[in-house]
Amino acid sequence: MSNPPSLSSFQSDKPLLDHLTIDLIFAILNHTFLNPIFAWLIPLTYRAQTFQYHHPPLYLSAAYAAFVTVLWIAKQVNRRLAYGTKREFDWMEEVVVITGGASGLGLLIAEVYGMRGVTVAVLDVREPEGGEARNVDFYKCDVGDRKQVEAVAKEIERDLGAPTVLINNAAIVNGKRVLELSAEEIETNFKTNLLSSFYTIKQFLPGMLKLNRGSIITISSVLSSIAPAQLSDYAASKAALKSLHSSLTAELADQPGIKTLLVTPGQLSTPLFYGVKTPSNFFAPVLEPVDVAKEIIAAIDGGLGGHISMPVYSRWIGVMEVLPASVQRFLRWASGADRAMAGFKGRKVLDQEGNKTW
Missing domain, CATH: 3.40.50.720 (NAD(P)-binding Rossmann-like Domain)
Known part of the structure; x- marks a missing residue:
């Protein structure tokens, strides 16, 4: 099956500054600091630099990554409990x-x-x-x-x-x-x-x-x-x-x-x-x-x-x-x-x- 067509051709030609919105900021945060994968990169980077586990930068960043991960899991569980399993779509x-x-x-x-x-x-x-x-x-x-x-x-x-x-x-x-x-x-x-x-x-x-x-x-x-x-x-x-x-x-x-x-x-x-x-x-x-x-x-x-x-x-x-x-x-x-x-x-x-x- 071929890939779905792109929607890019329907995009508007709004001025560049019009794209700077609070939604854009939230989208960036969701893909970076609020993303579990990105969050865990921080303590892993500290660990790769031979930081000990008791060092504040390492355990604080690890705690933050764990918190973000728990939030992500809670979101997935909430969706599953609220809306059930996915249906097949062909x-x-x-x-x-x-x-x-x-x-x-x-x-x-x-x-x-x-x-x-x-x-x-x-x-x-x-x-x-x-x-x-x-x-x-x-x-x-x-x-x-x-x-x-x-x-x-x-x-x-x-x-x-x-x-x-x-x-x-x-x-x-x-x-x-x-x-x-x-x-x-x-x-x-x-x-x-x-x-x-x-x-x-x-x-x-x-x-x-x-x-x-x-x-x-x-x-x-x-x-x-x-x-x-x-x-x-x-x-x-x-x-x-x-x-x-x-x-x-x-x-x-x-x-x-x-x-x-x-x-x-x-x-x-x-x-x-x-x-x-x-x-x-x-x-x-x-x-x-x-x-x-x-x-x-x-x-x-x-x-x-x-x-x-x-x-x-x-x-x-x-x-x-x-x-x-x-x-x-x-x-x-x-x-x-x-x-x-x-x-x-x-x-x-x-x-x-x-x-x-x-």
Whole structure:
């Protein structure tokens, strides 16, 4: 089997300084000082220089290396206990279904799997950007419409076989205050962002249970934990998705062959949030879809379940909920979260301007 294609061609051309973020610092630390192999090199180097075991540099560095090793082992044990064993993933036997896969993150994942020779079905109301990719079948479908999903599900099973990987990625953003939202916009938001996941799971999970293998990936958002101004409907739907994932994972606890994966990314540089500026590129960098796609694809390929949360700040955002209300209010003001949507334009304006962005 040939090596998987590189994702480097999808990388953005951001200015060099924009890559200097707290996430980069944490990544360097994880591969060096917080890596057991690297940590043990330090005491071994001292020992090679004939330092005695009672010398402070040697035993202190050895203690540090042992501490890092214990943390690494604890992390592996926690993952095993929380998410179980890996499932087997064979590219040639998998059928991947991606909702909202005509652009952005969904399209990127679809194209990568298509280039690998994996059978991929994309469900979207929009035509794929650049036309259909190799090994990617497009099904025009409003995933917020239950009857359309049911009809398309039958087509996919007839054309491609029973899906084994479901990526619920479809989403829309209105970017309006509560009183500015029409009833139709609210309903469409919840149908697309939330109910579509119920519809697809109900259609494709039975087939996974019969095969005793499958992966269900839920694309939520860091906004499921903190809801800024002008994102009430979007944040509410993403919070509900997180609850759906949690309950579904519990229901599938006795099905080790079926993995559930929750993804809660921060802001992505996709058309969905076109015009929104991050208050701090260092602490809250805008994610490139290729970076999120790499993590998702690696988890699927590895047969893993779990939770992908990036950038770094998104892993700790839940701590805000246990802080005093006054502290929470200050942090929201200091972070600029409730002012971030001031420049929001969205996909419609992007299309009118004739631009394209991942």
